[in-house]
Amino acid sequence: MKSTNTKKALLLNGSPRPGSRTGVLLEHLAGLLQKEGYQVEVVDLLKLALPFNDPLYHGEPREHPDPKVLAFVEQVDAARMIVLGTPLYHGSYSGLIKSALDHLDDQAFGGKAVGVVSQAAGIRVATQAAQHLAIVARTMYGRVSHRLIGTTKADYTETDGKFVLSSDEMLHDLLDQLPALPR
Secondary structure, eight states, X not given: OOOOOXXXXXXXXXXXXXXXXXXXXXXXXXXXXXXXXXXEEEEEHHHHOOOOOOGGGSSOGGGOSOHHHHXXXXXXXXXXXXXXXXXXXXXXXXHXXXXXXXXXXXXXXXXXXXXXEEEESSGGGTTHHXXXXXXXXXXXXXXXXXXXXXXXXXXEXXXXXXXXXXOHHHHHHTGGGOTTSOO
């Protein structure tokens, strides 16, 4: 594993919907982290368009022949903090984020702080996808925050066909919900 920059954060948007609430939440979080001195990169996995996972490279992802996969692996290696974002799909996280994570080796999050955020229709299931994704991140040796963030449709307003995060709690207290992340 390459050395990591203690102030570099990589936020992965696992929503297959362009202009998604998940993406809006991650962009807001990116802005807050930048104000805290982080170098932040938000990766829209839909736009990245990684190929299907090839199990031949699971143990050695740095030998994958696809340059997009190699660049993705390098982004993860270079980050000190990872934030995984996903909508709730069929009771869990999106296939898009699962497919991206399958390109990484088993210890890709070793030593990294990992935050998990999810978006769902209602409050009762707002963190359900995050709970499932937290297990995956721990399995990849990430130091997963014990606080998961879940938003619902009620946390957003729609303006000119675009979602806008409008919840006071999310706008002002979001970083406080990630206490395990390095400051």
